[in-house]
Amino acid sequence: MKLILFNKPFQVMSQFSAHETRPTLANYITIPGIYPAGRLDADSEGLMLLTDNGQLQHKISHPDHKEAKTYLVQVEGIPDKEQLHRLSQPLNLGDFTTQPCQVQHIQPPEWLWPRTPPIRERIEIPTNWLAITLKEGKNRQVRRMTAAVGLPTLRLVRSAIGPYSLASHPLLPGEWLEVTLK
Structure with a gap:
């Protein structure tokens, strides 16, 4: 059983x-028979797990198993206590x-690498970083959460x-590593 960190x-x-306009996992990983356990949208970057085992894929990606996922989020603005509290509660x-x-x-x-292309930055509006750990992961959820409290996601x-x-x-963008299952 293989487990790949990408x-x-x-x-x-x-x-x-294949995708009409963008690169896919096939541009980086040529191991036959592996599949992503979960997704990241094109605008997001970072850790994905891939496996050749259907049961493990289901266990990692299905919300019933409540696997914690941590996201580092660069937001526009300065978060205050109220915004942080609202993000942590049901929203x-x-x-x-x-x-x-x-x-x-x-x-x-x-340890974070620079993004290519870099995010847009405005001199008059500061950016800050949040760490958000979820046990769910609906489509564009983190972006929607930060926008709902007035902190648009930049990265x-x-x-x-x-x-x-x-x-x-530590893997740079596009790098992968096969690991032993924990």
């Missing part, structure tokens, strides 16, 4: 099948209400899934 670059599609996003999660205002991660990097993290397995 650092998905910005603008890469979380699929092996009504219109079509669903989020589950409670962990939210921290953090320093910019020292989104998934840094950890369960016991696996980019901090403990």
Whole structure:
């Protein structure tokens, strides 16, 4: 049974099948018979897990198993206590209400690579970093959560899934590593 940690670059599609305009996982990983256990949208970057085992894929990606996922989020603005509190509580996003999660205002991660292309920055509006740990992961959920509290997401990097993290397995964008199952 294989488990692959992959650092998905910005603008890469979380699929092996060809895409009309963007690179896919097939541009980086040529191991036959593996599949992504979960997805990241094209605008997001960071840790993905891939496996050749259907049961493991289901266990990692299905929300019933509540595998914690941590995202490092660069937001526009300065988060205050009220915004951080609102993010950590159930938040009504219109079509669903989020589950409670962990939210921290953090320093910019020292180990994080520069993004290509860089994010847009405005001189008069500061940016800050949050670490958000969820046990769910609906489509564009983190971006929608930060926007709902007035902190638009500029950059989104998934840094950890369960016991696996980019901090403990430093991989540059596009790099992958086969690991022993924990």
